[in-house]
Amino acid sequence: MSLLHFFGQTLRIATPYLFAAAGGALAERAGVVSLTLEGFMLGGAFGAAIGAWLGGGAWFGILGGLAVGLLLGGLHALGSIRFGADQIVSGVAINLLVVGATRFALQLAFDSSSNSPRIAGFDGFANPLIWAALLLTPLLAVLLNRTRLGLRIRAVGEHPQAAATLGVPVARVQAVAVVISGGLAALGGAYLTLDQHQFTDSMTAGRGFIALAAVIFGRWQPLRAAVACLLFAAAETLQIQLQATQWIAAQFVVMIPYVLTIVAVAGAVTRAKPPAALGRPLAS
Amino acid sequence: MTDSSATPAVRMTGIAKRFAAVQAVAQADLSVQPGEIHALCGENGAGKSTLMKILCGMNGCDDGRIEVHGQDVTGWSTARAIAAGVGMVHQHFMLVPTLTVAENVVLGREPLRHGLLDLEKAVADVEQLCKQTGLSVPARALVAELSVGQAQRVEILKVLHRGARVLLLDEPTAVLSPPEVVELWKVLRTLRGSGTTILLVTHKLDEVMELTDRITVMRQGRTVAVLQTPETTPEILAEAMVGREVDLRVQHAKRAGSRGDVVLQLRDLRVAGRRIAEAIRGISLDVRAGEILGIAGVEGNGQAELLEALTGLRPVLSGEISLNGKNINALTPRARGDAGLSHIPEDRHERGLILEFSVADNLVLGQQHHFGSKGLLDRRAIDAHAQAAIAAWDIRPPDPQAPVRTLSGGNQQKVVIAREMARDFSVLIAAQPTRGVDVGAIEFIHDRLRQARDAGKAVLLVSAELREILTLSDRIAVLYGGQLVAVLPRDACSEAILGGYMTGLGSTTEAA
Numbered sequence: 001m002s003l004l005h006f007f008g009q010t011l012r013i014a015t016p017y018l019f020a021a022a023g024g025a026l027a028e029r030a031g032v033v034s035l036t037l038e039g040f041m042l043g044g045a046f047g048a049a050i051g052a053w054l055g056g057g058a059w060f061g062i063l064g065g066l067a068v069g070l071l072l073g074g075l076h077a078l079g080s081i082r083f084g085a086d087q088i089v090s091g092v093a094i095n096l097l098v099v100g101a102t103r104f105a106l107q108l109a110f111d112s113s114s115n116s117p118r119i120a121g122f123d124g125f126a127n128p129l130i131w132a133a134l135l136l137t138p139l140l141a142v143l144l145n146r147t148r149l150g151l152r153i154r155a156v157g158e159h160p161q162a163a164a165t166l167g168v169p170v171a172r173v174q175a176v177a178v179v180i181s182g183g184l185a186a187l188g189g190a191y192l193t194l195d196q197h198q199f200t201d202s203m204t205a206g207r208g209f210i211a212l213a214a215v216i217f218g219r220w221q222p223l224r225a226a227v228a229c230l231l232f233a234a235a236e237t238l239q240i241q242l243q244a245t246q247w248i249a250a251q252f253v254v255m256i257p258y259v260l261t262i263v264a265v266a267g268a269v270t271r272a273k274p275p276a277a278l279g280r281p282l283a284s
Numbered sequence: 285m286t287d288s289s290a291t292p293a294v295r296m297t298g299i300a301k302r303f304a305a306v307q308a309v310a311q312a313d314l315s316v317q318p319g320e321i322h323a324l325c326g327e328n329g330a331g332k333s334t335l336m337k338i339l340c341g342m343n344g345c346d347d348g349r350i351e352v353h354g355q356d357v358t359g360w361s362t363a364r365a366i367a368a369g370v371g372m373v374h375q376h377f378m379l380v381p382t383l384t385v386a387e388n389v390v391l392g393r394e395p396l397r398h399g400l401l402d403l404e405k406a407v408a409d410v411e412q413l414c415k416q417t418g419l420s421v422p423a424r425a426l427v428a429e430l431s432v433g434q435a436q437r438v439e440i441l442k443v444l445h446r447g448a449r450v451l452l453l454d455e456p457t458a459v460l461s462p463p464e465v466v467e468l469w470k471v472l473r474t475l476r477g478s479g480t481t482i483l484l485v486t487h488k489l490d491e492v493m494e495l496t497d498r499i500t501v502m503r504q505g506r507t508v509a510v511l512q513t514p515e516t517t518p519e520i521l522a523e524a525m526v527g528r529e530v531d532l533r534v535q536h537a538k539r540a541g542s543r544g545d546v547v548l549q550l551r552d553l554r555v556a557g558r559r560i561a562e563a564i565r566g567i568s569l570d571v572r573a574g575e576i577l578g579i580a581g582v583e584g585n586g587q588a589e590l591l592e593a594l595t596g597l598r599p600v601l602s603g604e605i606s607l608n609g610k611n612i613n614a615l616t617p618r619a620r621g622d623a624g625l626s627h628i629p630e631d632r633h634e635r636g637l638i639l640e641f642s643v644a645d646n647l648v649l650g651q652q653h654h655f656g657s658k659g660l661l662d663r664r665a666i667d668a669h670a671q672a673a674i675a676a677w678d679i680r681p682p683d684p685q686a687p688v689r690t691l692s693g694g695n696q697q698k699v700v701i702a703r704e705m706a707r708d709f710s711v712l713i714a715a716q717p718t719r720g721v722d723v724g725a726i727e728f729i730h731d732r733l734r735q736a737r738d739a740g741k742a743v744l745l746v747s748a749e750l751r752e753i754l755t756l757s758d759r760i761a762v763l764y765g766g767q768l769v770a771v772l773p774r775d776a777c778s779e780a781i782l783g784g785y786m787t788g789l790g791s792t793t794e795a796a
Binding site: 142146147148150151152154155158159161162163164165166167168275276 | 361362367377378379381382387388396399400401442
């Protein structure tokens with residue numbers, strides 16, 4: 001295997017992580033727990049299938065995924081911010097809802113319990129989402145550090161009362177962050193569908209949680225989180241390529257990315273300092 | 285400075301506000317002239333802070349009318365208050381520690397350039413403002429890295445940056461060292477000189493007398509007097525606040541018994557900090573039976589870590605803690621309690637009480653293993669214990685089953701102290717024992733601490749209130765930067781001397 005091939009595959013595997021982690025970092029910096037990434041991704045993956053199917057082109061898939069993600073983000077914002085539901089409960093509820101809803105819709109739309117028919121997609125590096133993912137990290141860093149919305153997001157996630165006394169609309173800032181987060185994570189899901197030209201039931205397979213681990217490992221900073229995504233993706237690539245060699249029992253090789261995630265997060269957690277108001281909404 | 289014919293900068297009439305069962309403010313009137321420094325005085329719970337929060341839009345009011353510069357603004361929001369030039373400097377700082385000074389100041393009205401934040405302009409604005417007012421703060425520093433005094437300056441800058449013409453300060457000196465207080469006064473006088481109206485909430489009489497032009501006194505939610513500062517005395521003021529004559533002298537009752545053996549001994553104690561590597565940097569101290577040893581110091585100099593290390597909530601890095609000659613470094617908090625160490629925590633809500641539990645249950649927390657057997661609690665013993673404590677400490681309401689949450693701050697604190705003094709202890713660690721407690725309860729608690737000392741117990745008193753330290757202690761140690769910079773007999777101490785040590789200046793301010 002060539003090194004170029006290794007990096008190429010790593011980048012392709014990292015793309016959904018990069019999107020989801022970007023979304024996760026944004027929402028968590030605003031103080032909203034991002035357990036929902038998995039649900040956003042799966043919703044986005046299904047939205048992409050529907051979009052591409054109905055629109056007859058891969059670009060419609062991107063739009064479809066994005067739309068579902070923004071919608072789910074809005075739902076999470078409505079539940080956890082507008083109505084003050086516990087963010088973790090709301091997050092888990094959305095994850096479960098999406099698993100069930102996509103299965104149901106799969107049956108309705110494609111008359112299948114396991115997968116959609118082959119749809120339009122992008123082949124390999126022709127996928128614009130790969131390049132968008134690379135641009136995303138610096139853009140997110142600029143958004144957080146150099147824009148008004150970013151400053152307000154950081155303030156709201158650390159000390160919502162302080163922001164509120166200065167007239168910053170705390171709930172609105174958080175809602176905006178969560179909706180954008182939904183859209184970003186969903187694009188990560190859409191990538192999977194468009195890459196495989198097909199939606200399969202529960203195809204995100206925990207990637208949303210790995211992305212959340214990358215956010216924590218990256219200490220809630222976009223650049224570090226992106227590096228963590230690339231690291232996890234490299235481990236997965238290694239796993240795939242090792243499996244092909246059959247040097248080690250496949251069962252062990254498949255564990256590599258998950259073990260690495262656990263080790264990385266366990267090591268990082270003691271030093272990581274989450275946004276101070278994470279999960280604690282402003283009491284009104 | 286005050287022109288009574290002018291339209292008042294602030295006029296509040298007939299204000300009332302109720303929180304659930306508590307009438308926080310009833311029939312309060314307040315009138316502040318433009319360009320004056322006006323104090324709002326009263327005991328804890330008199331309704332000062334509530335009135336301020338109503339004025340700056342954080343709370344609504346049930347009744348009454350608010351006018352600012354002649355305009356009816358009753359029931360406005362914080363955003364509108366800020367826009368109209370009324371800004372509040374909160375007692376608990378409203379700052380985002382992970383942002384820089386400049387970012388905190390401009391938050392909510394950020395300067396933009398080409399759609400992006402213009403942080404250079406923010407820094408320039410802050411520096412400009414610093415120069416105008418004499419407040420000095422590094423504009424690019426993270427707020428988390430600032431001292432308490434600097435953080436407060438950022439709060440003031442924040443309000444001024446919004447063009448505040450009316451500045452409200454809630455207990456601004458509670459967290460400051462004496463030199464920082466002097467600095468603050470200078471700034472407030474400068475601001476008054478430039479036409480800013482200042483309304484100050486405080487219960488410290490000396491501050492009021494020194495700084496203000498007029499004083500409004502509150503008692504039990506009502507405004508009971510308006511005084512011209514030059515024509516009043518601390519005695520008149522105190523009487524108005526409390527509603528009866530008060531003896532203001534700092535009374536230091538000497539201990540009755542003689543000093544006994546060393547019961548608590550610290551040897552070269554080092555403790556890691558919450559945020560820094562080492563918060564306690566080598567402390568050695570002997571506390572003897574029959575004395576109250578006061579630890580003075582500006583908050584954040586290691587008090588919290590020292591208390592946690594002593595009570596077993598934080599491991600020590602090195603050194604030794606001995607209780608009655610026995611090393612207790614490795615003991616759990618419960619074992620330390622059983623060994624004779626009682627602890628009144630500095631924050632009763634965080635560490636002292638479980639607010640949803642009843643008074644009776646709170647009275648046995650940490651000692652529950654003495655109230656039962658074979659893993660079962662003896663309810664009857666717990667209730668009898670509660671009845672006795674309620675009677676002895678005059679805890680109100682006298683209902684053992686009432687949730688502690690429903691008690692007033694003073695009565696909650698009595699529950700904590702009653703519990704800690706009920707066990708057979710030899711050392712009592714009292715951290716901020718009268719914080720947020722009304723004057724009557726303060727006297728009561730102080731008496732009990734003295735009684736404990738006279739009964740041959742050792743009391744380690746940690747307090748941010750110098751007056752409390754000076755009133756109670758037999759010896760005073762000053763904690764600065766994680767080290768004891770002085771250990772003095774009470775008679776060798778004054779506020780000026782301690783203030784010098786507390787700020788790391790040593791005894792050079794002795795002459796002051």
